[in-house]
Amino acid sequence: MTGPDSFRSLFFEEAEDLLGTLSDEVARLKGGDRDSEIVHSIFRAVHSIKGGAGAFALDRLVGFAHRFETVLDAVRSDQLPLTAELLRIVERSVDHLSVLVEAARNDRDTDTTLTDAAVAVLNGCLDAIGQDKAPADVLQPEAAPAFTFTPLALNLDPIEVEPTRTVTIRFRPYPGLYDNGHEPTLLIAHLAELGTLQTELDLSALPDWSSPDITEPAFAWVIRMATNAKREAIEEIFEFVAGLCDLSIEEEHDIPAMPDLPSPSPMSQDESTPATAPFVMTETTPASATDGLGPRPTLRVDLDRIERLFNAVGELIINQSMIAQRVDDLQMHHDTDMSSHVESYRLLARDIQEAVMAIRAQPVKPLFQRMSRIVREAAEGTGKQAQLVMLGESTEVDKTVVERLADPLTHMVRNSVDHGLESPERRLAAGKDPVGTIWLSAAHRSGSVIITIRDDGAGLDREKVLRVAVTKGLVPAGTELSEAEIDNLIFQPGFSTASATSLLSGRGVGLDVVRTAVQALGGRVNITSRPGKGTEFTITLPLTLAVLDGMLISVGGTSMIVPIAAVLETIRPLPGDVEQIGPDERLLSIRGRYVPIIDLAETLGFPRAEADDPAMLLLLVETEARGTCALLVDRVHDQRQVVIKGLEGNYGQVTGVSAATVLGDGQIALILDPDGIAAQSHPIPSQTSGQRVAALP
Amino acid sequence: MRITVLAIDDSRTMRSMVRRAMDAAGFVCEVAEDGVEGVRRFEELRPDVVITDINMPRMDGFGVIETIRQDAANRSVPILVLTTETAPEFKARAQTAGATGWIVKPFDDQSLVMVVRRVTGSLR
Amino acid sequence: MMEPQNMQDPASPSGEIELVVFCSGEQSFSLDIRHVREIRGQSAVTPLPHAPEEVLGVMNLRGAVIPVFDLSSCFGLGPTVPDQRNVIMIAMNDARTIGLLVQSVSEIVSIPHSSIQDAPTVVGGPGQSHISGLVQLAEGMSRVIDLPDLIQRRIPVPA
Numbered sequence: 002m003t004g005p006d007s008f009r010s011l012f013f014e015e016a017e018d019l020l021g022t023l024s025d026e027v028a029r030l031k032g033g034d035r036d037s038e039i040v041h042s043i044f045r046a047v048h049s050i051k052g053g054a055g056a057f058a059l060d061r062l063v064g065f066a067h068r069f070e071t072v073l074d075a076v077r078s079d080q081l082p083l084t085a086e087l088l089r090i091v092e093r094s095v096d097h098l099s100v101l102v103e104a105a106r107n108d109r110d111t112d113t114t115l116t117d118a119a120v121a122v123l124n125g126c127l128d129a130i131g132q133d134k135a136p137a138d139v140l141q142p143e144a145a146p147a148f149t150f151t152p153l154a155l156n157l158d159p160i161e162v163e164p165t166r167t168v169t170i171r172f173r174p175y176p177g178l179y180d181n182g183h184e185p186t187l188l189i190a191h192l193a194e195l196g197t198l199q200t201e202l203d204l205s206a207l208p209d210w211s212s213p214d215i216t217e218p219a220f221a222w223v224i225r226m227a228t229n230a231k232r233e234a235i236e237e238i239f240e241f242v243a244g245l246c247d248l249s250i251e252e253e254h255d256i257p258a259m260p261d262l263p264s265p266s267p268m269s270q271d272e273s274t275p276a277t278a279p280f281v282m283t284e285t286t287p288a289s290a291t292d293g294l295g296p297r298p299t300l301r302v303d304l305d306r307i308e309r310l311f312n313a314v315g316e317l318i319i320n321q322s323m324i325a326q327r328v329d330d331l332q333m334h335h336d337t338d339m340s341s342h343v344e345s346y347r348l349l350a351r352d353i354q355e356a357v358m359a360i361r362a363q364p365v366k367p368l369f370q371r372m373s374r375i376v377r378e379a380a381e382g383t384g385k386q387a388q389l390v391m392l393g394e395s396t397e398v399d400k401t402v403v404e405r406l407a408d409p410l411t412h413m414v415r416n417s418v419d420h421g422l423e424s425p426e427r428r429l430a431a432g433k434d435p436v437g438t439i440w441l442s443a444a445h446r447s448g449s450v451i452i453t454i455r456d457d458g459a460g461l462d463r464e465k466v467l468r469v470a471v472t473k474g475l476v477p478a479g480t481e482l483s484e485a486e487i488d489n490l491i492f493q494p495g496f497s498t499a500s501a502t503s504l505l506s507g508r509g510v511g512l513d514v515v516r517t518a519v520q521a522l523g524g525r526v527n528i529t530s531r532p533g534k535g536t537e538f539t540i541t542l543p544l545t546l547a548v549l550d551g552m553l554i555s556v557g558g559t560s561m562i563v564p565i566a567a568v569l570e571t572i573r574p575l576p577g578d579v580e581q582i583g584p585d586e587r588l589l590s591i592r593g594r595y596v597p598i599i600d601l602a603e604t605l606g607f608p609r610a611e612a613d614d615p616a617m618l619l620l621l622v623e624t625e626a627r628g629t630c631a632l633l634v635d636r637v638h639d640q641r642q643v644v645i646k647g648l649e650g651n652y653g654q655v656t657g658v659s660a661a662t663v664l665g666d667g668q669i670a671l672i673l674d675p676d677g678i679a680a681q682s683h684p685i686p687s688q689t690s691g692q693r694v695a696a697l698p
Numbered sequence: 699m700r701i702t703v704l705a706i707d708d709s710r711t712m713r714s715m716v717r718r719a720m721d722a723a724g725f726v727c728e729v730a731e732d733g734v735e736g737v738r739r740f741e742e743l744r745p746d747v748v749i750t751d752i753n754m755p756r757m758d759g760f761g762v763i764e765t766i767r768q769d770a771a772n773r774s775v776p777i778l779v780l781t782t783e784t785a786p787e788f789k790a791r792a793q794t795a796g797a798t799g800w801i802v803k804p805f806d807d808q809s810l811v812m813v814v815r816r817v818t819g820s821l822r
Numbered sequence: 823m824m825e826p827q828n829m830q831d832p833a834s835p836s837g838e839i840e841l842v843v844f845c846s847g848e849q850s851f852s853l854d855i856r857h858v859r860e861i862r863g864q865s866a867v868t869p870l871p872h873a874p875e876e877v878l879g880v881m882n883l884r885g886a887v888i889p890v891f892d893l894s895s896c897f898g899l900g901p902t903v904p905d906q907r908n909v910i911m912i913a914m915n916d917a918r919t920i921g922l923l924v925q926s927v928s929e930i931v932s933i934p935h936s937s938i939q940d941a942p943t944v945v946g947g948p949g950q951s952h953i954s955g956l957v958q959l960a961e962g963m964s965r966v967i968d969l970p971d972l973i974q975r976r977i978p979v980p981a
Contacts, residue, residue, distance in 0.1 A: 180796060181797065191816060646887045652887075652888075663887075668882065669866075670868065671870070671880075710930055714840055714930055718855070
């Protein structure tokens with residue numbers, strides 16, 4: 002992580018935190034808390050965002066933050082009373098600030114008229130007290146120069162830019178260094194590229210001229226260097242001589258607030274790692290440490306390093322299952338010692354995996370907080386009244402999941418206000434509170450993350466949904482559908498809710514996009530609706546994107562993985578349990594229900610394996626498209642954890658396949674997507690159906 | 699004076715790739731197809747730097763390094779190992795044999811050239 | 823990674839271009855060596871559902887999943903006949919890495935860039951578009967593959 006881009010992303014990370022703080026503090030004000038520290042905290046957060054934005058020439062953001070800051074400054078100096086009206090302006094301004102941050106992050110343009118309007122509102126406040134719109138920097142003598150906008154993060158992070166400082170390098174080569182073709186003067190010349198050097202030759206260790214061991218080189222150097230290079234860059238120069246010299250790199254920072262770096266230890270012969278770990282322990286002190294728990298020590302680590310660790314752990318898990326498999330194959334039943342070692346290895350590997358996953362885990366809180374703005378905007382745009390209630394915001398989810406959930410969640414929350422909640426008049430008429438409520442909750446449940454978006458609106462109008470679906474040709478007229486099937490129609494591509502041509506619908510797309518996005522994360526989305534009571538969307542996501550619990554099966558001679566999460570049970574039906582419906586479809590009768598049988602080999606276009614075992618083997622899976630389905634497979638081997646490898650990078654998406662994994666023998670196995678398969682197999686206009694029927698048991 | 703590079707690799711593709719990178723940097727690049735030929739070419743050419751593969755027929759890269767380093771006069775010649783290995787033990791082993799540095803495959807031309815410049819002192 | 827450096831610029835210091843020459847469907851093809859990452863023997867390939875004929879499946883390249891194409895099929899010359907000499911060329915363009923199954927690799931030649939002639943447009947056939955030029959070698963005419971074009975046309979959904 003180097004170069005300006007990394008600073009930029011660091012800024013946006015920081016801005017995200019600050020917006021979270023703003024959201025918290027505004028909520029406290031709204032709750033009636035008038036602690037003067039709150040306004041100070043809000044001011045500082047806005048100021049920090051402004052400073053950072055300035056460093057990246059995000060002018061519009063700077064301009065707006067500047068005006069906002071000026072108003073806040075007037076509030077904290079008691080020039081402006083914090084009325085309910087002003088509080089609402091502050092809240093809106095925070096919203097607008099996050100819009101601008103988001104736009105800047107995505108290099109998108111925003112509607113200037115909105116910003117102009119927001120600025121005008123702020124100016125109005127200042128006009129009221131007759132304050133001119135002087136630059137806040139005048140009011141703020143400590144105004145930050147570029148790159149000090151995150152005083153606790155950026156400056157302290159040595160893997161990022163370093164201030165110019167003096168670095169003292171002590172370098173004493175061993176004889177072996179010369180024997181390996183190294184030349185100390187070259188290393189020093191290379192160092193000179195990173196800064197200004199002051200080199201001292203240390204002859205103290207020079208042997209007596211009369212010593213017989215005169216060939217032993219004994220020069221050492223003390224190099225003082227004024228540089229702003231990263232420590233890593235300096236260490237890199239000495240990479241090849243690690244172990245061939247004594248080396249110490251000491252840094253003296255000019256910034257007094259700098260905490261002590263771990264003191265560097267000389268690189269000794271057995272050390273090939275850098276003398277000091279390139280990160281710094283620091284304490285995050287959020288602008289408002291109001292939770293009373295005090296700051297917790299945290300560690301900022303380059304994401305690439307975590308990524309590397311993550312991948313290595315993935316390989317470790319593969320390796321572990323490989324070894325377990327081999328040991329199993331050897332049938333060392335009697336060697337209980339070996340078995341217990343293998344078992345300890347498995348448990349250890351899982352522990353490491355969980356610990357590593359925890360590193361990437363992030364609370365959903367910032368994501369949820371963004372939704373309160375969405376609710377406000379959507380309510381304003383549709384003339385509705387809405388409040389957002391958040392539950393389980395501290396639930397932690399993989400970083401990538403949090404990031405990739407933002408868009409679908411935004412869409413669903415907007416959808417809930419736009420289409421779920423009724424107008425205040427209709428709510429009153431129905432005997433409800435005119436203010437609708439949206440509940441947003443997150444929780445962990447048996448290896449998954451469950452996120453729900455619930456509203457207390459009118460519920461789905463199933464008649465209307467069905468009518469729209471028929472009009473759009475999504476289902477033939479006269480089709481008998483269950484309530485759940487009707488509800489799920491709204492996820493169909495092409496089912497647009499455009500009949501409500503609200504201001505908001507223009508921004509979004511159909512809910513099918515939500516479903517696709519959630520599925521791309523290996524998750525599912527479900528809907529339940531009760532007329533007059535409301536609608537609930539449930540998103541079920543895997544805890545991590547990297548590892549999946551799967552069932553190893555084979556179809557047409559090819560090994561594949563089915564996600565365990567989708568599998569209900571495996572069944573060997575009796576011949577009487579299978580019914581032929583028409584030429585193409587077979588149904589499995591199970592506990593009084595009929596579920597469609599999907600021939601996996603045929604659906605995937607693979608040859609059916611020779612049926613040496615004539616009994617059918619079925620996997621009952623839960624799908625969005627067709628409810629419960631039975632997948633016809635050749636064999637079920639075992640359950641195992643697999644490391645997910647994407648196909649998209651080098652190839653593209655394949656229907657029915659969500660990703661791939663590498664098996665213990667190095668072969669690739671595809672990870673099936675039961676949903677895609679169910680959707681693909683319905684209906685089944687198969688030309689080979691005749692043969693298939695003939696092959697029926 | 700132009701820097702002469704000796705690239706020892708049994709893979710034709712790898713030899714071509716190294717040569718292309720060296721050519722582009724303005725270095726003279728000679729090649730050898732295995733360790734034994736590599737040592738012979740070394741004696742002939744007296745190159746400024748050697749880049750060697752490890753797994754090769756007849757004599758492996760460690761053998762090449764050790765053979766070259768046997769002569770005290772050759773100890774100042776930088777020898778770089780071109781490898782897919784990243785393990786610290788591997789690097790330690792290469793270093794014990796007398797390697798100056800290593801380049802991990804797959805490499806990009808720029809970093810290969812940079813490492814060569816770094817060990818030969820032909821800085822820009 | 824072995825990023826082909828500026829493929830538009832044929833002028834290496836000598837104005838030469840190095841080509842890997844190989845045989846596929848009994849015809850001679852060549853590929854700019856800057857695209858070639860490595861050449862491997864036949865490896866285990868996992869088939870993909872409903873893949874077109876020329877997509878053999880995916881293989882494991884040091885932990886990465888890469889698609890493998892049958893070059894002969896890409897040019898409408900029918901599937902490659904299994905043979906001891908078959909190899910998979912690992913080729914790369916931009917960030918994409920693919921495997922190309924070819925009948926056999928013949929040699930690496932270095933030729934002046936100017937000796938590559940434009941492919942005549944009259945030649946039809948399904949593979950025509952993946953050819954960037956023709957080159958006359960000692961053994962006869964060889965077709966120079968336009969790898970970016972091949973990847974772009976053969977990969978279904980851009981990631």
